[in-house]
């Protein structure tokens with residue numbers, strides 16, 4: 001269980017070419033074929049059907065960090081980074097959230113100070129996946145002159161960068177999430193993302209990654225459904241397969257209904273995104289509602305396996321724990337629900353009006 005992604009990468013490179021989920025969706029050029037959002041989504045959910053950690057590794061690499069460079073980077077930055085990242089010759093991470101700014105990420109406190117020839121970054125990050133072995137990290141930091149959030153491409157071996165793996169996770173154990181300290185980390189002018197001049201510039205990208213994160217939860221739910229179907233056919237109690245009991249059948253049906261509804265909503269969102277019609281609220285509605293349904297689906301699967309639902313040997317115990325992360329990352333259920341509420345009521349209740 002305590003596997004790590006790093007040793008697997010050379011095998012992936014050798015055996016699975018091209019590994020399609022490593023291409024940022026919709027982006028063409030620099031080694032990337034310009035997959036449609038729907039094609040990418042189906043790939044990522046199929047990976048998650050087997051293992052949500054690998055799917056999350058891909059999501060961070062292609063959908064967050066690479067897409068950020070592809071959409072907000074200069075031509076020179078795309079030339080320099082995207083080809084090697086798309087071939088998995090290099091690994092990247094996306095460092096936005098901080099110990100004191102998780103849901104409230106737009107208030108992030110890592111600072112970037114202008115110096116001759118570049119920028120000096122100071123601050124802390126918490127959670128960025130892949131970062132312990134990333135060659136490059138896309139780091140969001142507040143420009144001390146403008147007070148706006150900017151984006152920087154930081155070399156994984158930069159002096160002043162201290163990265164420590166978060167130990168003892170019970171979910172997504174294969175993904176290496178880290179605490180990061182930046183102490184006077186120098187980034188040259190060439191590695192500041194010219195398209196990231198405020199948090200607002202990142203909002204569409206974050207909305208899109210929410211759509212894809214929800215596809216991860218659909219994949220998890222599908223994997224659990226597959227495993228339950230097999231298990232209920234094989235295991236007998238009271239002399240008949242577990243699949244013969246009506247109560248178990250109803251749970252299977254509820255799981256299947258959830259999966260179909262989740263699939264249709266996500267598919268619709270991909271289509272809206274492809275025609276540039278998806279709103280931020282729609283993306284958040286998908287993330288919130290789908291992860292909630294997926295969580296229920298996976299919990300039903302856990303019930304159906306009885307005691308074997310809580311051990312890792314039958315796939316479902318692990319999927320159950322992994323689902324908890326997807327419910328929270330890319331914006332928690334609650335925060336996404338409030339983003340939807342803001343869009344439909346024109347009243348934001350995300351930020352309290354008075355401080356305690």
Ligand SMILES: Cc1cc2nc3c(=O)[nH]c(=O)nc-3n(C[C@H](O)[C@H](O)[C@H](O)COP(=O)(O)OP(=O)(O)OC[C@H]3O[C@@H](n4cnc5c(N)ncnc54)[C@H](O)[C@@H]3O)c2cc1C
Nearest residue numbers: 094095096097102103127128129325329330331332334350
């Ligand atoms: C496994 C994993 C991988 C991750 N990968 C990355 C990554 O690659 N890069 C990165 O930058 N970040 C990453 N994250 C961070 C992730 O985005 C945050 O964990 C998430 O946004 C929630 O922030 P938090 O954990 O600080 O929770 P908090 O913000 O402390 O929230 C705690 C609880 O309070 C609720 N809450 C907070 N604010 C409100 C509000 N206004 N109204 C109602 N309820 C509220 C939340 O919904 C939650 O239930 C990852 C996290 C995990 C667990």
